[in-house]
Amino acid sequence: MKPDKKVFTVSEALEKARKLCAKQERSHQYIRNKLYDWGIGHEHIEPIIAQLISEDFLNEERFVKAFAIGKFHQLRWGKQKIYVGLQKQKIDKRQILRGLAEIPDDEYLETLKTLFEKKQKQVKSKNQFIKNKRIANYLISKGFESYLVWDIIRKSVN
Numbered sequence: 001m002k003p004d005k006k007v008f009t010v011s012e013a014l015e016k017a018r019k020l021c022a023k024q025e026r027s028h029q030y031i032r033n034k035l036y037d038w039g040i041g042h043e044h045i046e047p048i049i050a051q052l053i054s055e056d057f058l059n060e061e062r063f064v065k066a067f068a069i070g071k072f073h074q075l076r077w078g079k080q081k082i083y084v085g086l087q088k089q090k091i092d093k094r095q096i097l098r099g100l101a102e103i104p105d106d107e108y109l110e111t112l113k114t115l116f117e118k119k120q121k122q123v124k125s126k127n128q129f130i131k132n133k134r135i136a137n138y139l140i141s142k143g144f145e146s147y148l149v150w151d152i153i154r155k156s157v158n
């Protein structure tokens with residue numbers, strides 16, 4: 001049996017949220033969920049979020065940029081996967097598009113080529129159609145746009 005979760009007071013939760021935000025950029029939704037987990041009542045959540053914004057602990061624009069650049073550089077996610085990840089955080093579409101614009105196009109295409117070349121060496125199949133399909137499935141699952149994936153595959157065949 002799990003022990004009961006500790007319920008925090010509003011001031012304790014605010015301080016704990018400040019510390020969370022100081023360590024790493026967080027979305028408003030992430031903090032909202034944490035406050036619910038900590039037993040903070042609905043009527044206190046939005047004022048706490050507003051206070052964190054006014055103190056510059058929470059900044060959705062900074063979060064979006066950090067998320068987009070971080071997922072691209074560290075996990076090599078494509079823009080589509082990053083977009084979906086940000087949608088799950090209930091981020092506005094315009095904010096998401098601004099964050100994705102932070103990823104340089106040349107670096108994006110170079111990462112796609114690198115992943116393609118690496119996967120091409122790994123996939124073993126005598127049938128080129130099957131090999132290309134497996135490579136494409138992998139790259140698309142990483143969040144790269146299918147038209148870019150198939151373009152790079154076509155260029156490699158020629």
